[in-house]
Amino acid sequence: MVIQFKKAIFLNFGYSQTVETLWRMGTQIEQHWQKKTTRQALMALFDAIDFLKDHTDSNVSALYDELNPLVPFFTEQELSLFSMKLERILGKELKDQDFLISTQDTTTEKGTTHQVSLVLDNLRSAYNVGSLFRTAEALGVNHIYLCGLTPSPDNTKTSRTALGSDQWIPWSYHESSEECLAILKKQDVKIYSLETADTAIDVNTFTPQAPCTIVLGNERYGIAQHLLTMCDEIISIPMQGRKNSLNVGVCGGIALHTIIKNLS
Numbered sequence: 001m002v003i004q005f006k007k008a009i010f011l012n013f014g015y016s017q018t019v020e021t022l023w024r025m026g027t028q029i030e031q032h033w034q035k036k037t038t039r040q041a042l043m044a045l046f047d048a049i050d051f052l053k054d055h056t057d058s059n060v061s062a063l064y065d066e067l068n069p070l071v072p073f074f075t076e077q078e079l080s081l082f083s084m085k086l087e088r089i090l091g092k093e094l095k096d097q098d099f100l101i102s103t104q105d106t107t108t109e110k111g112t113t114h115q116v117s118l119v120l121d122n123l124r125s126a127y128n129v130g131s132l133f134r135t136a137e138a139l140g141v142n143h144i145y146l147c148g149l150t151p152s153p154d155n156t157k158t159s160r161t162a163l164g165s166d167q168w169i170p171w172s173y174h175e176s177s178e179e180c181l182a183i184l185k186k187q188d189v190k191i192y193s194l195e196t197a198d199t200a201i202d203v204n205t206f207t208p209q210a211p212c213t214i215v216l217g218n219e220r221y222g223i224a225q226h227l228l229t230m231c232d233e234i235i236s237i238p239m240q241g242r243k244n245s246l247n248v249g250v251c252g253g254i255a256l257h258t259i260i261k262n263l264s
Helices: 015-031 038-054 058-070 076-090 126-139 156-162 177-186 248-261
Strands: 116-121 143-147 171-174 190-194 212-216 233-236
Touching: 015 038, 015 058, 015 076, 038 058, 058 076, 116 126, 116 177, 116 248, 126 143, 126 156, 126 248, 143 177, 171 177, 177 190, 177 212, 190 248, 212 248
Parallel strands: 116 143, 116 212, 143 171, 190 212, 190 233
Antiparallel strands: none
């Protein structure tokens, strides 16, 4: 990792280009924090910030007054705060895949796998699917069934959001959810659908049986009625506020954690 800027070139940058450049420098250092060249790269970043005070553009020179109190820094947390400051100025909104992945992820042995699987019925968002992969892998789910138009990890957005978890948890694709549920029924797998139906059972008081699967439906339309009739039970997450639904990724995380905790 080599970061070098000549002062004369840097001083020709406009305000937006200056902020973007400093942010990219900080992000590059953050992504390669463990490298031996990190300290040298930090010094180059500090020099670049120091250059700002001599800039002819008053907006850029004013940026020096904002950033100078943050330097020097020599910890990842301090660098993160610096990057966050620039992100606010740039109006950047980061997604999960923009954050660093711990290098320990690929070396840590997997813990207990539960007899719990996940059926994703025509989910629309690749980001939701990737998030559910990440949650399911972390909680020890043994399989994810992708049905219908649900994006698979072959979709770049899905795999990026999954942050590598799609490599560690088994998954398969089925053209229809009906086909998938029929196969699971033949294997004596209990099927629980997560839906806001009047007859739904509070997931907190529900006692699940293993092996089981949790069905999550489309973000807008939920689970179709004909699929609900194939399920052994309909469960729901009680809502205390005025909203009667949550993001499907959040719902999946809450339901999976509760079901695994309450397995009989």
